[in-house]
Amino acid sequence: MKTMYLSTTSVSENELSFGSALREFRTAIPYDATRLGDFVRHPGRVGKAVSQEELAEALDVTRTWYCALERKTAVRPSIALLDRLCSVLALTMTQRLLLIVLAIPELYSVAPLAQSLQTNS
Numbered sequence: 732m733k734t735m736y737l738s739t740t741s742v743s744e745n746e747l748s749f750g751s752a753l754r755e756f757r758t759a760i761p762y763d764a765t766r767l768g769d770f771v772r773h774p775g776r777v778g779k780a781v782s783q784e785e786l787a788e789a790l791d792v793t794r795t796w797y798c799a800l801e802r803k804t805a806v807r808p809s810i811a812l813l814d815r816l817c818s819v820l821a822l823t824m825t826q827r828l829l830l831i832v833l834a835i836p837e838l839y840s841v842a843p844l845a846q847s848l849q850t851n852s
Contacts, residue, residue, distance in 0.1 A: 749833035768819035
């Protein structure tokens with residue numbers, strides 16, 4: 732059973748970026764969550780905030796790579812990684828679309844729905 736962690740992003744429209752949205756989604760995961768997608772959290776981590784390192788492990792990427800995603804430092808996630816991110820973060824369809832469009836800005840011009848997400852999120 733999936734849990735929706737965040738119904739809308741609390742990032743202001745002026746600050747909206749892939750990294751800031753990703754960080755908001757990660758920090759919104761409840762401390763008592765026992766799973767991140769298919770990844771089972773270590774019992775010692777349940778009750779604590781999900782760290783970048785823990786999310787990286789759930790995604791099967793290095794912590795350095797995940798940190799680069801949150802900072803958006805010259806990295807471009809693949810569609811497969813974006814799909815894993817959306818699953819691990821238990822994002823809604825609207826949140827998934829928003830994250831994908833933020834990760835791949837070229838989609839913004841071809842996704843009218845995505846344009847409305849910035850004002851509705």
